[in-house]
Structure formats: C-alpha cells, structure tokens
Amino acid sequence: MTVKRNMRWLAVFACVFALVGAACGDDTEPTDGDTESPVDEFPAGTTMADLQEAGTITIGVKFDVPPFGFKNPETDEVEGFDVDLGQAIADALGVEPEFIEAISDNRIPFLADGTADLILSTMTITTDRDAEIDFSLPYYVAEGRVLVPGDSDVTGVEDLAGTTVCTATGSTYEENLKTNAPEAKLRLVDTYSECLELIQTDSVDAVSTDDVILTGMIISDDTLKLVGDGYTTEPYGVGIAEGDTEFKEFVDGVVSDYISDGRWAAAYENWIGQYTGEAQDPPTMTLEEALELRPCEEMC
Amino acid sequence: MSDLWEVLLRHFPEFRSGFLVTVQLVAVSFVIAVVVGLVIGALRVTPIRWARLLGGLYVEFFRNIPLLVLLYISYLGLRRAGIEIGPWVAGTASLGLYTAAYVAETVRSGVFAVGKGQIEAGLSLGFPYRKVLSQIVIPQAVRSVIPPLGSLVIAMIKNSAIIGVALGLADDLLKQARLINSRTFQTNEVFFWAAVGYLILTVTATFAVRFLERRLVVRR
Numbered sequence: 091m092t093v094k095r096n097m098r099w100l101a102v103f104a105c106v107f108a109l110v111g112a113a114c115g116d117d118t119e120p121t122d123g124d125t126e127s128p129v130d131e132f133p134a135g136t137t138m139a140d141l142q143e144a145g146t147i148t149i150g151v152k153f154d155v156p157p158f159g160f161k162n163p164e165t166d167e168v169e170g171f172d173v174d175l176g177q178a179i180a181d182a183l184g185v186e187p188e189f190i191e192a193i194s195d196n197r198i199p200f201l202a203d204g205t206a207d208l209i210l211s212t213m214t215i216t217t218d219r220d221a222e223i224d225f226s227l228p229y230y231v232a233e234g235r236v237l238v239p240g241d242s243d244v245t246g247v248e249d250l251a252g253t254t255v256c257t258a259t260g261s262t263y264e265e266n267l268k269t270n271a272p273e274a275k276l277r278l279v280d281t282y283s284e285c286l287e288l289i290q291t292d293s294v295d296a297v298s299t300d301d302v303i304l305t306g307m308i309i310s311d312d313t314l315k316l317v318g319d320g321y322t323t324e325p326y327g328v329g330i331a332e333g334d335t336e337f338k339e340f341v342d343g344v345v346s347d348y349i350s351d352g353r354w355a356a357a358y359e360n361w362i363g364q365y366t367g368e369a370q371d372p373p374t375m376t377l378e379e380a381l382e383l384r385p386c387e388e389m390c
Numbered sequence: 391m392s393d394l395w396e397v398l399l400r401h402f403p404e405f406r407s408g409f410l411v412t413v414q415l416v417a418v419s420f421v422i423a424v425v426v427g428l429v430i431g432a433l434r435v436t437p438i439r440w441a442r443l444l445g446g447l448y449v450e451f452f453r454n455i456p457l458l459v460l461l462y463i464s465y466l467g468l469r470r471a472g473i474e475i476g477p478w479v480a481g482t483a484s485l486g487l488y489t490a491a492y493v494a495e496t497v498r499s500g501v502f503a504v505g506k507g508q509i510e511a512g513l514s515l516g517f518p519y520r521k522v523l524s525q526i527v528i529p530q531a532v533r534s535v536i537p538p539l540g541s542l543v544i545a546m547i548k549n550s551a552i553i554g555v556a557l558g559l560a561d562d563l564l565k566q567a568r569l570i571n572s573r574t575f576q577t578n579e580v581f582f583w584a585a586v587g588y589l590i591l592t593v594t595a596t597f598a599v600r601f602l603e604r605r606l607v608v609r610r
Contacts, residue, residue, distance in 0.1 A: 198575055222575045257526060259558075259565075277477075278569065279558040288557060291469035291476070374491030387573070 129184035132229065137337040138183060141207065147185050149176040150192025150206035150329075153193035154283040156306035156363035158212045159189075171302075171361040171387065172210040175205035175229060175328070175348060182344045193280055194260040198222050201331045208341070209329030212300060214262045215377065225327030226341045228380045229349070229374045232300035233320025235265050237307060239289065244296055246318020250274040253295035265387060266322050271298075275336050282307070289314065300324050302362060309365055325373065325380035348375070408566030409587045415482055415550045415562055416591065422486025423546065426433040428477045434498045445494065454490035457549055460484045461556035481508025481553040481560050489546045495540065500535035502528060533606050540599030544592045551588070563587045 132138035141147050150173050151159035159170040168189045180187035192200050192211045200206040201223050214230070215225045236255075238244045244253065251273030257263035259278045267274055277294050279285055285297045286307050297304065301320060308314050328345065330338050348354050349372040358370060433445030452460070465480035487556065504527045512522035554565030561569075567584035571577055 192498050195572060199577060218573065218575075258556075259568055264569065264572070277558045278561075278565070279399060280555065287466055291466055293465075293476075294559075 092300075100159040116284065129182065132340075135374040137207070137331075137334055141183055141185055145185050146188050147180050147183060147207050148152055148188045148190055148205070149180070150197050150200050150209040150211055151176060151189050152193070152211045152282075153191040154281050155303050156309060157214055157365070158302065158306075159210070160306070171230065171357050172212065173207070174353075174357045174361075175345070176210045178210065178348050178353060179328075179341060179344050182340075182347075194258045195280060197329060201329055204331075207331075211329075212303060212326055213329055214300075214324040214384070215327040216262060217381050217386045218384070219329075220381055221329045221386075223332050224330040225346045225377055226330065226338065227377055228325035228327055228373045228375045229345050230302075230376060232326065233300045234263065234270075234298065234322035234324060234326040235304055235316055235320055236318050237289065237297040237304040237314055238295065238317055239292070240313045242295065242315075242316050242317075244317055247271050247298065247321045248318070250296060250298070254293075256288050256294040257295045257299050258285070259281055261299065262322070262324065262384070267298055270321050286311065290296050305366055323383055325375050325383065327377070327380065393576065394579050394582065397570070397574065397576050398583050401574075401580075404566045404570055405563070405583055405587065408561060408563035408584075409590075411560055411566075412550055412563040412587070412591065415485065415560060416547050416554060418482040419485040419489060419546060419550065420543065422482065423489035423493050423542075426487060426490035428497060430490060430494035430499025431501070434494060435501045448536075449491045449494050452488050453495075456486075457488050457552050458556055459482065460488055461553065461559065465557055467561060473518075477557070477559040478521045481556075485546065485550055485553060485589060489549070492542050492545075493539065496535050496538045497531070500531035503534045504530045533603075536599060536603050536606060542594060543595045543599070547588065547595060 098364070114194055129142075130138075132142065151168060151170070153159060153161045153168060155170070157170050159168060159172045162166070162169050173189060176187050176189065190200075190206060192206060192209055193213070194213075197206070197209045197211050197213060198219065201209055209223075213219070214232075215228060219225070234247075236244065236247050236250065244250065247270045250267070250271035252275075254275045254277050255267055255271065256277045256279060257267060264276065264278065267276060277285075277288060282297075282299065282303055285294070285299075288294045289297050289307075290311060297307065301316065304316055308316065328341050330341060354372045358372075363369060409524070430445045430448050433441045434449070436442060451531060455463075461480065463483045464484045465475060465477065468475045468480070474596055508530075509522055512526045513519065517525070551564040553560045554562040563584055567580050571580040574580065
C-alpha cells in the first residue's frame, strides 16, 4: 500500500475522466519547458548511484502529523514540510520519491532493514539514536510544549503533576516528560492522531510534544490551546542508514542548499508561518550542537 | 548471548510490571469471558426461541468484529457519546466480551455433542427437564468443552497484547517491550523476552487445562 501505487490508480482514474476532453498523454515531463539543472552523476557503488539506477527513493514520513507529514484527505497525497524536503532530496538525485508511513516506533528499524532509504518524520536528533543511524544537519528546530483543552487550568509543563499526558511511544517525550513532569502519568500511543482523539474525548488532560505538531492539532481543533513556554529544544534531522558517509554528506549538501536558497523559508511560510503568524529563521545549529542537547541515556 | 541476559537484567522492572499488567488483564477478561460465555451459551441451547435469537445476535456481533475495532468503539465511541469509560474497563470488557462469544459457541457445541437420544431417554424415564440437564447433559458437556476452552484461553492471552496497542489502553507486556525497544533498539533481545513472558502464561494455561481434563475424565 504505497503512495506510489495509489498515485498510479489516481492517474488511471484521472485518465479515464480526461478521455472525454482530451487524449491521455505522457505525464512524466512538465510541459512548460521547465529547464531544470542537470543532476550530478555519482561514482558507481554509492547509494546515490544505486538510487539513480533504481529511479526511485523510498522516504519514510509521518502520515498523520500536520503540517510535517500528513495524508491530505482530499487528494490522498502525502504533504507537508518533511515531504517537501524529501522531494527536494529526490529532485537533487533526479529520481521519483516514494513516501511510506514511518511512525515513531518503527522508523529506525526501517533504515536498518532497508525498508526506507531516508527517514523524514519529525525525528529529534539524539545521541542514542545517532548510535543506531546517521543524522543530517538539523533541518528544523522545534520546541517541546503542552497542549490542553481550552478550559484547562494547566499553564505549562510544571502543572502537569497528577495529570495524564499523551505522547507517542518511541518519541523523545517519554524521557522529556519523565524529567520535566515526573509526577505526570503518561499515556503512550502509536500516533499523534490518537493523542488528538484522546484529548478530544477528555481521556487525557494534556498532550505534550513538539510545538509544530501541537499547532497542527489546533488547526484541526481550535478548542485546544498551547500553554507555557518551550521546555525542550528538538532539532530534527534526516535519518540515514548508519555508516553511509557519502550519502550523509550528499543529504547534508541538499539540506544546506535548501536552507540557503530560500526554499526552506518558502516551505516554512507555506506549512507553518501562515497558521502561527510567526516568522522563524532557518536553523543554524550544527549536528554536534544538536547531539550535545541529548547526551547518551541508554546504550552508548 | 550476553546481550540477551543484559537486556533482561537491565530492564527487569519494566518487563515485570508489563507481565503483571498482562496477567491482570487476562485474569479479569477470563472471568468475564467464562461468566458471559456460559450465560450466552445457555441461551443458545434453550428451547425458548427469543433467547436463542438473543444469544445468536450476541455471538455474531462480537465474533464478527475485529478486537481492535471493538476496542476503539468501546473506548472512543462510548467516550464521544459522553460515557466516561476508563481504559482498563474498556480493555478488559472488550477482550472478555469478545472471547465470551467463542466460549458460548464452545458451550453450545458441547451441549449438542450429548446425543439427543439421551435427553429423550431421560425425559421418558420421568426425569424433569432440569434434572436431565444437571445430571445427564451438563456433566458430559463439561468434559467435551474443557479442551477447546483451553485453546480459547491461549488465544485470549495472545489477544490481550492488542489492548496496549489500541490507544495505549494498558501498559502491558508488549507495550513495555516496545517502550524498552524504543530506547535500546535491541529488537531481537527485547521481543525474545516478551515472547518468553507470553509463553510462561500460555504454557501455564495449557497445564491448567490438562489438569482439569484429567480430573474430569471418565474412568472406563
């Protein structure tokens, strides 16, 4: 059940409808004579060359986390900030991206077993994770915040003692909340959409995760509100299979181009800025600085 | 190999707490499944038409909906309807009522396994219907129901793992294993021990059923 396969069906339906008006043409080339810069060639044996050979790159993204990676119910396509960056990486290789769903719990195994070539799923850079996979430069820096129903008395993470807080299994918030709100009871679910369901049905008192994910929840339900200041810094990195240094350098190159040539700012405005009304500069944090924020906790 | 033991020793408290939650889930669900299953099974074999229909409706409803869907309906559905059901109640009730449908079918087949001729013989000898049931049908039915009931208990123990997956309704053994895995990434080791935990429960259940079978066996 890949997006690509769905897309193929969509294309078939689109063709059937289009047959009434016009012939169903080749849809692979843009018709406006768009002169894209030619893509680089890579030495045989590198991941980049293999991907160009295959013609596709499989990228694991979230399917239920607006505005980073979510399936648009109207078009059935995956969209978001992460998806745009994934598209940029695919474009730099001259290949088609195939977006698959990667939840917090399975995204690291996906890289290890080759299910995905890259992971772009709001993943915070941590030293523990860095021991298992490689990270690109931070491409976005989020903050940990707290979301509560509009009539809640909670004013920040310090008020969470004795409440039930929802967050995702396998996310950094398991630890973040144990450190910052040790008295809170955690409700750990697989996807953030479940957290939204749970707070809407008063099953939990609060949701805590990255501010941008919480903003996405407010977009779908404006009776909820964000409270308190950011209590953690969450630099997102692109996940790459452990030890693939050439590929990591390539992705780093794309990410820094994306940040410096204005595409980052455009994507920010499109997915986040227009909803929050806040401006934000692209991240300048290095991978080392990001790793220092999350020193080793478990297995290194 | 050393990794295997290290994971268990380092995370023993989490594994233990998950195991105990699973034991409680299974115990409560088992009681619900047996009590409700017996009642529904009895309804299914009564001579009263509407009771049979009611029992049939129950069985078809709970047997034909995936447990995961049942968990979502019983928790989110009821909460959206304004009924403040707790995660623990939703989890055990769903698993118990779901399993009860199978228990009811087992009971029905056990009762039907007793030949109709025996019931007719009992009635023609002047036994009241109540006596025919308690002295002739039920003692034989129980014997034939115990082995399939054992399989149901094993299935229920394994199905209990779904409760923690659905909306985080319980921090059971599988849930704890996944939490440990999300921190250590030692997938093989962590799930090996989760499997061992479930095996301990299912093997115990298997032996308990064997013991019951031996106790109830007809000595010929």
